[in-house]
Amino acid sequence: MAADELLVRVAGGDQRAFEELYGLVAGPVFGLVRRVVRDAAQAEEVAQEALLELWRCAARFDPRRGSALAWVLTLAHRRAVDRVRSARAAGERERREALRAAPPAFDQVTEEVEAGLEREWVRRCLDRLTALQRQSVTLAYYDGYTYREVADRLSLPLGTVKTRMRDGLSRLRECLGGTA
Structure with a gap:
């Protein structure tokens, strides 16, 4: 069929x-x-x-x-x-x-935590600088200005800015345990 x-x-x-x-x-x-x-x-x-x-x-x-x-x-x-x-x-x-x-890779989590702790540590050390040192260091290292540009922005002689930067960075290095 x-x-x-x-x-x-x-x-x-x-x-x-x-x-x-x-x-x-x-x-x-x-x-x-x-x-x-x-x-x-x-x-x-x-x-x-x-x-x-x-x-x-x-x-x-x-x-x-x-x-x-x-x-x-x-x-x-x-x-x-x-x-x-x-x-x-x-x-x-x-x-x-x-x-x-899937949890993020262990190294990624560790790096994020460490970076956060380091930022907090640097912030605390910056707070220990004088206002003039902190202002100079912040303009140079966080805002990316050259020493001459920092001097121009603050209407200060270049030598004064260099002294503030040297003293500020020295205090930061001490605060951070000599690792900076």
């Missing part, structure tokens, strides 16, 4: 017709699914799901729109593509979750 006739009988609930149709289409269904899914074990599972769907949805087959084999293979192809998309989406979700859940 032709696949089209068998599928019409399956739509009516004929189990023997389904067995016969299964024998006709199981090979092509598995071959198609195997090409899409690639994994043999998953291909078997998807092919079985497609054939089960064939049993449940046989009433939707319309012989005027195409052959039974084409309809069955379309069902199988959709199932296979759905499985591939689902697996890909699950992999992406797992990858994103792993990235989000």
